[in-house]
Amino acid sequence: MSEHSASAGNVAAEGRAAPIELYTYYRSSAAYRVRIALNLKALAYEAIPVHLLRGGGEQRQAAHLARHPLGLVPVLHTDEGWFTQSLAIIEWLDEAHPSPALLPADRAARARVRAIAQAIACDIHPLNNLRVLQYLANELGVDEARKNAWCRHWVDIGLAGVERMLAEDPRTGRFCHGDAPTLADCCLVPQVFNARRVGARLDDKPTIARIVQACEALDAFRHAAPANQPDAE
Amino acid sequence: MSEHSASAGNVAAEGRAAPIELYTYYRSSAAYRVRIALNLKALAYEAIPVHLLRGGGEQRQAAHLARHPLGLVPVLHTDEGWFTQSLAIIEWLDEAHPSPALLPADRAARARVRAIAQAIACDIHPLNNLRVLQYLANELGVDEARKNAWCRHWVDIGLAGVERMLAEDPRTGRFCHGDAPTLADCCLVPQVFNARRVGARLDDKPTIARIVQACEALDAFRHAAPANQPDAE
Structure with missing residues (x-):
């Protein structure tokens, strides 16, 4: 579990055992969006780095293409499945973990x-x-x-x-x-x-x-x- | 009202008076997405063309920038306001006019x-x-x-x-x-x-x-x- 998990304690206390995994790259703007959303919702997650420059780009290697056919980060893995595309991921987070809301009610x-x-x-x-x-x-x-x-x-x-x-x-x-x-x-x-x-x-x-x-x-x-x-x- | 309105009659019959206006360009991929969504929902709309090539681009002129600060199409105008960005527009359409649904329930x-x-x-x-x-x-x-x-x-x-x-x-x-x-x-x-x-x-x-x-x-x-x-x- 990454030290950046905002509230591993809270999540454990709520009895949700399945860890959230975020395939991320520190400088990826799209991964950065999802990290903010996870933190705003105080959801613990494991950060799994995918290095976009090393070895011709780890995101283009078979292991990552199996997670995301377009070879991009972020990818979120949860007990409901694999999720790609930062905005779709954040909408899912907002639906699965509604509080605090990241979209207005109106x-x-x-x-x-x-x-x-x-x-x-x-x-x-x-x-x-x-x-x-x-x-x-x-x-x-x-x-x-x-x-x-x-x-x-x-x-x-x-x-x-x-x-x-x-x-x-x-x-x-x-x-x-x-x-x-x-x-x-x-x-x-x-x-x-x-x-x-x-x-x-x-x-x-x-x-x-x-x-x-x-x-x-x-x-x-x-x-x-x-x-x-x-x-x- | 454009002849491409799928169901002007239906909408009038339901008593919704305010017309939907779509600022569009025939070859814009983003406008095309919204046209499909409007048609799938059988919503009548008035198509107002914004010519992206004429006069240095009508989308960059003041009249259109007042509708969309980024100078892009599509823009949707309804009785709930002005909407930009094709995916946001389609999500709004799906929430305002739920049937047929364009997003699954799960x-x-x-x-x-x-x-x-x-x-x-x-x-x-x-x-x-x-x-x-x-x-x-x-x-x-x-x-x-x-x-x-x-x-x-x-x-x-x-x-x-x-x-x-x-x-x-x-x-x-x-x-x-x-x-x-x-x-x-x-x-x-x-x-x-x-x-x-x-x-x-x-x-x-x-x-x-x-x-x-x-x-x-x-x-x-x-x-x-x-x-x-x-x-x-």
Whole structure:
């Protein structure tokens, strides 16, 4: 059991014996989202690292492809089965372990939270994924400077859109939606971590900056950060 | 009201006056998903075209940015508000208009359907989006042949993964999950439409081919196809 399990004691006390296993990589944005959700729900889990760079990528080896045919992390293994895709995993967690809720009760609000999450998960993050950057470099001969400009471009225009979704909507509170963290915050914080890495502008996105600061004040987010993972380098 | 409204009469008969408006582009894969979902639920809607290529892209003009800060289609407008992101829109439709259900009742099954949908919506489609291909050509000087190879690469490895998710799981039926169409089929059919356009291999993906054939036998899918839209060129 990883030392990052938020509450192994609590879970044992509730009598749930089957451990949750998370196949993860410390710097994967998608795995980071699921780590935050697990921590927010105080669910103990075993972190099983899959190294995306070692040996040509452990995620492309047969052992991992048996868990996830697309060769990606995260994968969650529970007593209900194997789950892939970070947003689908978090929705499952929210249905299987409803408290605290990561989606609002009202369906229009739920659609808003999902839309913010998907703006990040569908329209920003996939373009800066490791395998995409490897293709740009190896197949298209894109040099480091233009590769970084590519990353900054998608992060900048994507987060500028998310900033407007947040700043212009009265439903935004201390967090992306209201005053408690949701699925949207689980996606925003890892994306901002990536934005800082690639040197994208954040000073012109004050709502995002304020919300991320509120998130990073919470242990659930801090303990999920890449630097605090057992496989961090 | 578009002639593609599946059942304007039914909706009027039920006394729901507020029309559903869909901001759409005939060739947008994400809009295509929502059109299928609306048709499966026999919901009448007004199709309002947003031309992604005309005038530098109508989706980037102020009128559309007011609807969707990221400047993308689809956008759905209903009496409950404005909704963006195709998967969030379809989940909202499923909650607001539960029959026929596009997600299974069992939560592990629901997670599987969402994972198939997201494998397409997060790991395949974003890489072949129009704006990405424009960046490859305009900013990185990637020629037509290498741009097409890029498209085929992501579609081919992505759909190969989806094929395994479908072929190796006994829960796959006539459709992606069981014997009725779900959110996963709403995503698969538009992705296969794109795959054909870029000349990706499909002959080595027999489960996908079989399911798409079953989908395309249904009016809900046929009426949603790009060629059958009012803005088709």
